Amino acid sequence: MNGIPQALDALPILGMLFQLVGYVLSNLGYMSQTTVAVAVPITLAALCGVMCERSGVVNIGIEGTMLAAAFIGWIVGVAASALFGVGTPLPLFGVTLPLLLGLAAAILVGMVVSLLHAWLAISMKVDQIISGTIINIGAAGITGYLYTLVASQAPTGAGSFAQYKVPGQVADLPLVGWLINAVLSQGPIGLSTIVIVIMLQIMLFRSRWGLRTRAAGEHPRAAETVGIDVIRLRYRNVVMSGALAALGGAWLSMEQTNGFNADMTAGRGFIGLAAMIVGRWTPLGAFGAALLFASATGLSTSLQISPPAGDLGQLMGHVPGEFWEALPYIITIVVLAGVIGRSIAPAADGKPYERESAT
């Protein structure tokens, strides 16, 4: 029985590939959990992008929005736990009052920052790339500075939301147990991300709001002639999308870790934009792309922790870590170049809408 795989592994080059497949299969359970976790903030950033761009507003300020939300969520948690005490966490997800207040504050800030972007982009008709860049630079600078002010006291935060623990019997199910375990072993933000992806996919393509959003993004003038208020719709979408980016930020500081760090988003907002493009501006596609990008992290983590034996291990040991980090961008460039199908942005994406003046 064992003879065949060994013979396959001994083949030059192709054998290495077989070894890699075998290695991935045997470590799939561990990798998938990392993959799903890493994909959460990328997915939320991508969904934020989808909501904005489908209605015709480019938002590259997602990174900054996430960072602002991560900081405010954490600092409000710190303040609230100092004021009201941390209290006893609920058995489900370890929810406490300070955590909930922090999460609410994070979402609010995400929406406020996005409102700023909406005002600049839609009303002031500023170049939307510039507006997003302002948000990114501003958020990094302001949160970094404020963090330096408070961090020297090493304040205790509100902690973090706890993971759902998949029951042992379910996790041990043959064939599917590892997958269920990987998908469900998450905190409330991670779990709701999956729900949001499905909901947004249905709403964007099956609801009145979705149709109007797509119309505003493809041909706003036509949308306006049938009575859709394009300006208002864009405002609403951009502000709502801020809540999604904020969830991504809150995940960083309140679910995955329990503290803030300067620049803790570390480019996740930008990778989210790449996931949006690779996923062709659809929620499900973006989620898939985020999972694809995150699986590079899962695989590279596994290779670091327990490298495969033999030639494959030697070869993988020589792959620099930067390769895995660059992979999402390389995939994005390949997709944009049209190598794997075409990815086309909404037609009116990034173009400020000018109402026809009544003459």
Add this chain to the structure above:
Amino acid sequence: MTGKLRIAFSLLAAVVIAGACSSSGATSAPSGSSLKIGVVTDVGSVTDHTFNEYSYEGAKAAATALGATINVAVPADASDYSKDIQSFVDDKYNIIVTVGFNLGDATITAAKANPNIWFVAVDVAPCVDPTGAPDDTFACAGDAATLLPKLIGIQFEEDQAGYLAGIVAAAVSTSGVIGQIGGIDNNPAVVRYMQGFQLGAASYNPNIQVKTAWFSNGDLTKAYGDPVFGKTFSTQFIAQQGVDVVFQVAGSTGNGALDAACAAGIYGIGVDVDEYLTYPSADRCLVTSAEKNVSAAVNQTVTAIAGKTAKGGISKFNAANNGVGYAPLSENTLVTYPSDLQGKLDTALAAMKSGTLPTCPAQCGTWSGQ
């Protein structure tokens, strides 16, 4: 087209943000001294609750006592090391403290170019060629102490601290499988901690299995400055290797490892400082920390320079001069410490002080995949 443009702009924005984060803040000093002390930290932040912060604290304490001016620069990434050191040189600083092994080459180069300025390189054993330039081949043919008489490399015997942490880890482990995660395997200080940890664990329980992993093989931010990545990586490490104690040797990325240990319901061991005090969110699962007294070492060295008693070369800190040790065993976790643990720690520490306990293998500071 717009899509391609967008990526270009995104990358541009990322670069701009990274640049915008290189910051510096000045603390004014009482007049009376013309001494100016500049601190260049490693990437991350000056409030990282570990290395950068405590080096700066030490320099600040010395500056306050001396009435000197002190200023700190936090490089945005490795390419800013030389630039940030040079800015202190240009501003006529008398003492420049650089924090961490990664700044070693930049510090040596600056010390060679500016023989009148004192340089204090934390965690660096200056390795120079016969001309006094940094030697990347590690032949170290030149004598740094005579070629660069105003460069002091502060070195700790981290293996001693790691050894003590290893004893604690082996004592609280029930499975007999424990783990350690370091930043990058090129940093001798990090490696010494981990080599000491292995020996210490084995001294308590000869059958212990110590699993080792590295956060990165080159990216400094990932290795030492990204707790979110640290958490996901360590969660997978704990599951994949089945360890029940994790020793982190990776700055703030490693704090993510402590979070992962807490979430997984196992024990964590902190590094460099007493993380029970500096990283309270891991208190419920932290048993101890392998400590080095960075703050006191920098303070003493800077004070010695100001008092004109300092000499160039390597300045060693170890158990004998209380330069390294372990943090008090935490009472906050559910762990019950074996009754023989404290005795074994005391014996080991005493043996280290008298110099009779080997805590590092022959290739101390060089990782060869043990």
